[in-house]
Amino acid sequence: MASVSIRNVRKSYGPVEIIKGVSIDIRDGEFVILVGPSGCGKSTLLRMIAGLEEISGGTIAIDDRVVNDMPPKDRDIAMVFQNYALYPHMTIADNMSFALRLKNTAKSEIAAKVERAAGILGLGPLLDRFPRQLSGGQRQRVAMGRAIVRDPKVFLFDEPLSNLDAKLRVQMRTEIKEMHQRLKTTTVYVTHDQIEAMTMADKIVVMHDGIIEQVGAPLDLYDNPANMFVAGFIGSPAMNFIPGSIGGDGFTTEDGSRLPLGGRVPAASDGRPAVYGVRPEHFRLADEGLAAEVVVVEPTGSETQMVLRPLGSKAGQAGAGREDRKRELTWVLRERTGARPGEVVRIAPDPARAHLFNPDTGLRL
Amino acid sequence: MSRPLRKLLDKAGMAVCVLLLVSPALLFFLWMLSLSLKFEIDNGAYPPILIPERFAWKNYTTIFEGNSFLLYFWNSLIVTGAATLFALLVGVPAGYGIARMQAHKSAVVIMIARMTPGLSFLIPLFLLFQWLGLLGTLWPQIIIHLVVTVPIVIWIMIGYFETTPMELEEAAMVDGATRWQIFAKVALPIAKPGIVVAFILSVIFSWNNFVFGIVLASRETRTLPVAVYNMLSFEQVSWGPLAAAALVVTLPVLILTVAAQRQIVAGLTAGAVKGG
Numbered sequence: 001m002a003s004v005s006i007r008n009v010r011k012s013y014g015p016v017e018i019i020k021g022v023s024i025d026i027r028d029g030e031f032v033i034l035v036g037p038s039g040c041g042k043s044t045l046l047r048m049i050a051g052l053e054e055i056s057g058g059t060i061a062i063d064d065r066v067v068n069d070m071p072p073k074d075r076d077i078a079m080v081f082q083n084y085a086l087y088p089h090m091t092i093a094d095n096m097s098f099a100l101r102l103k104n105t106a107k108s109e110i111a112a113k114v115e116r117a118a119g120i121l122g123l124g125p126l127l128d129r130f131p132r133q134l135s136g137g138q139r140q141r142v143a144m145g146r147a148i149v150r151d152p153k154v155f156l157f158d159e160p161l162s163n164l165d166a167k168l169r170v171q172m173r174t175e176i177k178e179m180h181q182r183l184k185t186t187t188v189y190v191t192h193d194q195i196e197a198m199t200m201a202d203k204i205v206v207m208h209d210g211i212i213e214q215v216g217a218p219l220d221l222y223d224n225p226a227n228m229f230v231a232g233f234i235g236s237p238a239m240n241f242i243p244g245s246i247g248g249d250g251f252t253t254e255d256g257s258r259l260p261l262g263g264r265v266p267a268a269s270d271g272r273p274a275v276y277g278v279r280p281e282h283f284r285l286a287d288e289g290l291a292a293e294v295v296v297v298e299p300t301g302s303e304t305q306m307v308l309r310p311l312g313s314k315a316g317q318a319g320a321g322r323e324d325r326k327r328e329l330t331w332v333l334r335e336r337t338g339a340r341p342g343e344v345v346r347i348a349p350d351p352a353r354a355h356l357f358n359p360d361t362g363l364r365l
Numbered sequence: 366m367s368r369p370l371r372k373l374l375d376k377a378g379m380a381v382c383v384l385l386l387v388s389p390a391l392l393f394f395l396w397m398l399s400l401s402l403k404f405e406i407d408n409g410a411y412p413p414i415l416i417p418e419r420f421a422w423k424n425y426t427t428i429f430e431g432n433s434f435l436l437y438f439w440n441s442l443i444v445t446g447a448a449t450l451f452a453l454l455v456g457v458p459a460g461y462g463i464a465r466m467q468a469h470k471s472a473v474v475i476m477i478a479r480m481t482p483g484l485s486f487l488i489p490l491f492l493l494f495q496w497l498g499l500l501g502t503l504w505p506q507i508i509i510h511l512v513v514t515v516p517i518v519i520w521i522m523i524g525y526f527e528t529t530p531m532e533l534e535e536a537a538m539v540d541g542a543t544r545w546q547i548f549a550k551v552a553l554p555i556a557k558p559g560i561v562v563a564f565i566l567s568v569i570f571s572w573n574n575f576v577f578g579i580v581l582a583s584r585e586t587r588t589l590p591v592a593v594y595n596m597l598s599f600e601q602v603s604w605g606p607l608a609a610a611a612l613v614v615t616l617p618v619l620i621l622t623v624a625a626q627r628q629i630v631a632g633l634t635a636g637a638v639k640g641g
Binding site for chain 1: 530532533535536537538539540541542543546550551554555557
C-alpha cells in the first residue's frame with residue numbers, strides 16, 4: 001500500500017498539450033476516481049502513473065519516491081485494462097501468476113496466492129481454462145485477479161467496466177468496491193461514467209480539457225459543485241441551468257419569471273447576470289411556481305422523469321428549435337404521476353439547494 | 366421454376382465457376398501426374414491419352430536409381446532448412462522491432478532488397494564465395510537463399526506483430542516483464558500462426574529456387590530443381606521420368622502445406638480483448 005503524489009504534471013504530444021498542470025494527492029488506501037468526458041486526459045494521466053506514458057513536466061511520486069523515469073516493472077503497480085488484456089495463450093491460472101513467475105516466486109507461494117485471489121473473485125473452477133472460453137464478466141474478473149495476486153502498492157483501473165452490459169456493470173461495480181474495502185489497496189480508477197464515480201469513490205477528481213475542475217468526496221461534489229462544468233457533469237439527469245439575472249431578493253429568468261433565492265443573494269449583485277442551477281429532483285409542485293408544459297413523461301418505476309418546457313419563454317411556441325430545447329427543464333419526482341404531455345404544471349425550485357453561477361467564468365457565486 | 370430446381374442450378378453454376386477458376390492449377394498437376402505414369406510412346410500419342418492402359422511405375426524407380434537423387438534431395442533439405450531457420454531467427458525479431466518502432470522505412474529497404482533481381486548480385490557474390498573458398502560447399506546456396514527467405518519472414522511478421530494488441534504488451538510491462546521477456550513470453554507465442562505462415566512460404570520459395578542453384582551449385586551440391594533441369598538437358602527429353610521427378614520434388618512442399626494449414630488457427634488471439 002502506498003500514497004501517490006502527482007505534482008503539476010504536464011503531458012504534451014508535440015505542440016498539443018493534453019494535460020496542463022495537474023496536482024492530486026492520493027492517500028494510502030484511498031479509492032480515487034478520475035472522471036471526465038472523453039479526451040479530458042484522465043486515461044493519459046493514469047498511464048503516466050503506470051509508466052506507460054512519458055511525463056512531459058512535473059513529478060509523480062509513489063510513496064514519496066519520484067517515479068518519473070522508473071520503468072513500469074519497477075513501480076510495483078497493477079493495472080486492469082479496458083479490454084482486459086489477458087494473455088490468450090495462457091490459462092487463467094497462468095495469466096494470474098504471470099507477474100509472480102517473472103519474479104521467480106516459489107511455486108507453493110504462487111499456488112497459494114492464485115488460490116486466494118481466485119477465492120475472492122469466485123474464479124476457482126475456471127483456473128485451467130483459456131481466456132477465449134470465458135464470458136466478458138469472467139474475463140474482467142480474471143484481469144482483476146491478475147492485479148490482486150500481485151499484492152501491489154497501487155491498483156490502476158482504466159475504464160474496466162465499459163465493455164460490460166449494464167446489469168453486469170452494476171454487479172462488478174459492487175464487487176470492485178467490496179474488493180477495495182477488503183484489501184484496502186490504494187486505487188486510482190478512470191471512468192467517464194459519473195455514476196461509477198459517485199458510487200465507488202472515496203474521492204472524485206473531475207477533469208476537463210487537461211485540467212482539474214474539482215476534487216472532493218462524491219456527495220460534496222454533488223451538493224457543492226465549484227463550477228457549472230462539475231454541476232452539469234455530476235448527477236444524472238443533469239442539473240438544470242436557467243439563465244437570467246439577480247435582482248432584489250430573487251432571480252429573474254430571461255423571460256421574466258421569478259425564482260426564489262432563499263435570502264442567499266450574493267452581496268452587491270443587483271441586476272447582475274447569472275445562471276440559476278437546480279437539480280431535477282429539487283423541484284416541487286407549487287401554485288406560485290414556474291408554469292411549464294409537460295413535453296415527455298418517462299416513468300422508471302422507482303421515480304418519474306419529466307421534460308418540461310417553461311411557458312412564457314420562446315420555447316413555448318410550436319417548432320421549438322435546438323436553442324429552445326436547451327431551455328427545457330428536467331424534473332425528477334419520487335412519486336408516480338398522472339401527468340400527460342401537453343398538460344401545464346407549476347413547479348418551484350428548492351431555493352436552499354439551488355446554485356448561482358457566473359455565466360462568463362462558470363464559477364459558482 | 367420450382368425452388369429446389371433453382372437451388373440445384375445455383376449449386377451447379379457455382380461448381381462450374383469454381384472448376385473453371387482452379388482448372389489451370391489443377392489440370393496442370395493432373396497432366397503432370399498422367400505424364401509421369403505413361404510410357405514414352407503414350408506420351409507422344411495423338412490424340413493425347415490421359416489415363417494409360419499400362420502404368421509406367423518404372424519412371425519413378427529410375428529417378429532414384431540413376432541420378433544420385435537422394436543426394437540432391439538431401440542438399441535441398443539442408444539448403445532450404447538452413448535458409449529458413451536462419452531467416453526465422455533473424456526475421457522474427459526484426460519484424461517485431463520494425464512493427465513496434467514503426468520503422469516503415471527500414472521495411473521498405475528490405476522490400477527493395479527483395480525486389481532487386483537475384484541475378485544482379487549473383488556474380489559479385491559468386492566471386493566473393495570463390496574468394497572465401499566456399500564454392501563446392503552448400504554454404505553459398507544457404508547464404509544466397511536468405512535473400513529470398515529473410516524478407517518474406519520479416520514482412521509477414523511485421524503484419525502479425527502489428528495486429529497484436531498493444532495492451533497485451535503493456536499489461537506484461539506492468540506485470541514486471543522486461544522488453545525481451547515481453548517478446549519471448551507474450552508477443553512470440555501470440556504470433557505463432559504468423560510464424561507458421563512465414564515458415565511455409567519461406568520453405569516453398571527456397572525449395573523451388575532454381576536460379577541461384579544453377580549458378581552456384583556444383584555436381585555434388587545440386588538441389589532438386591537443378592537436378593530436374595539437368596535431366597531435361599542431358600538425357601533426351603524423356604517426359605515420363607521428368608514429370609515423375611518434378612512431382613517428387615513438389616511433394617514435400619505439398620505435404621508440408623497441407624499439414625501445416627491445419628495449424629494456422631486464426632482464433633489464437635480470441636479472448637485476448639473484447640469481442641474475441
